[in-house]
Amino acid sequence: MRSTIPRSPTYLRTDEFRDQHTLRLNNDQGSANRDTHEVRNRIRETYGSYLEWQHAFSGLSSSSVFFDYQRAREDTTRKSTQTSLPGGSPVVQAPRFVPIDLERIASGGSVTTRVGRHELEAGIGWAQTQRAENEVRGLTNVPLPERNYEISEEIYHAYVSDAFSVFGHDKLTLGLRFEYSVTETVDFAKNSFDNDAADLNPSIQYKLSAAPNLDFRVGVARTLRRPDLRDLTPTIVTGSGTLADPDQRSNPDISPEKIWGLDVGTDFFLFQRSGLLSANFFARSFEDKIERILTQEGGSPRWISTPRNAGDGELYGVELEGRLPMHMIGLPDLTLWASGTAIKSELTDQQTGQTRRFAEQPDLITNVGADYYVRAWATTFGLGYNRTYAYDQNIEQVNGTTQHTSFSNLDRLDASARISLDEHVVLTLSASNCFTPTMIAR
16 A cells, blocks of 8 residues: 655745737728727735545555645736727726636545446546626726626535457546536625536547557546636726727526537557657537627617527537657657647527527647757747638627628747756746737737
């Protein structure tokens, strides 16, 4: 018998400063009638600890029990002026202070054992996540009712799985997971909204090692995608009111997506498995697909984005991936990688009956990059370029009109350096969006 108790404390603090100008366009979209200048300071602080007890009874059985606690605080201060164009004078807006508190507590355990050719595993767990926001405005800190709330979500789960070989060079895994969730939202007036749901999610995964460097994979599973807690709050977060940066409204009534998925793929390994060529076909069937809908309400020119369960739909796609160390040209420390994903989607909107693509779902995404290891410095330098390709969408509205939106190409460049200071200490430096990504929605 042997026991180990790994512990992982964490602490993270970030300080952000943003100074920006936002122009509001006239109806002709050719000139601006207002300039909003905002200075924003945001401090995020997160701390927590993960503790686990792992116990091996023998070479065939083991168990583990864990406890995880995470707490975070985000304080945002906004100061702004608005200037009417052309020729207006700046008007100072009421300062805003938005404190947000987050807390997550989780615990659970699992047991694994081998019985003959079968690897059996079972586990249970519980997690509670809480979020509270208390925005105040003005010099006297007047509470803003629509930005004062508390929300909590509890999830209980239990699962079992059985993995075994059918032919000798393969592995079949059967699994079943049960989840029960309870979500409660309390607004500024202490009105409470709650929702609970129970779900049973089966899965089947099969992997065949057809050759030492060739694997085939197939899997079928039912999963859930829960809405973010921010999407369940009774709030409206003010943006610039444009298509590219609309106001964000939440919706306490949305339900999780239920998804049946099929994956079929193959992996071909190169250079003692340090290189890879992979192809994967995937299909998803969605129930209660969550989308954000853009609307203009009450004659206002401002756009509002609201999450809702849009309807049921399907998504299909192919993903190709390659990772190749440059051994053949005498550069074993240089690795080139690339991937591409092509996607097609179709949804039947439950409000309008329209059959259309998923909202804000691109058709093609590509990634290319390189990693170079400098042995003298024990450092890996990385560079990655991502492109989401342009697409158009047409969404019918309940009033009979059609909302047409065109999205331009979206490009992103990231760089990183991973430095091994010691056998157990690694320092990672990263720079995201090395050039400013530009997306045009119209």
